[in-house]
Amino acid sequence: MLVDQRVQQEAADIIAAGAEDAAERARQAVLVAELRAIPDPDNRQTATADCHDYEHSPFTGPGKGCLASFLMCLGCTNARIHPGHHARLAHLHRALTHLHSAQPLPVWEADWGEAHARLEDLKRRLGEPVWAQALARVTDADRDLIDCLLTGVLDT
Template sequence: MNTLHRRAPGQNSQATHDRVYTLTDPQVRQAAVPVIAEAAEAVVAEARATVFAAELREEADPADQPTDTADCHDYDNSPCPGPGGGCGASFLMCLACPNARIHPAQHSRLAHLHHSLDNLRTAVHPGQWHSQWEDGHARLEHLKSQLGTAVWTRALADVNDTDRELIALLLNGDLDP
């Protein structure tokens, strides 16, 4: 004997039908798992992509204040104010700030930071990397995709000792406010 599963409300409202019949149906629940997982992964990917808020520039603006990862267009009005004024954010947060400006002179340092975070991923516990470094890495991935492979490869070739020293200090937490 075949049983017909009715998927539309009969004598009930849509809300009652969904709550009492549809949501308790094991087949519906099983079919929903991959759909919900895919949607959650898409939301996370979109959130990470949108946390890159820095503005790309062709050259530095002398009015901007240089930092170790970007130039700051409005240090005194940071979205992450420090206790004594100015910006209280970590340098890894600069790329998420709408005040950040990135120009070609910074590409090598940022490419080296990205490379260093890739290396760090294999050296620390996955939970630690995820909580401390993954968001910064995602912003650098976004920057890398915006600049393109040729620019990024050239930037890695241009890394100098100052870039290496500053990134080492940054990764050790020695430059954070």
């Protein structure tokens, strides 16, 4: 069907619209979590950040605790990121980048695009030297945790 000029033109318009939509969503999906130099012992640890107020999540109703995916933590005002998270988050960023090449763009965008955009924002804020150091510090425990996160084991 792509040899038909009309179909080619329609496909180009659809692809361009999808790319524009993806770019707009990425611009909106910025890091909301607060960056900290040290952890706060009163915060609750999660798979991706520390949570300052688990009982009052902007994603769920009051008194229910947070029921959002751990991928949403970086888009939450309750999230706190300190250097203890950097290696794990750098590894998550790398894993999501690898998934990008293995999945059709619309699927990847729907499942991982916003989380990846937030991690891109974090990478930019921390800077390339800090990010490279974080990648060098990734542990087997970080890899296992991110694998559980990406395969849905932590959602059950």
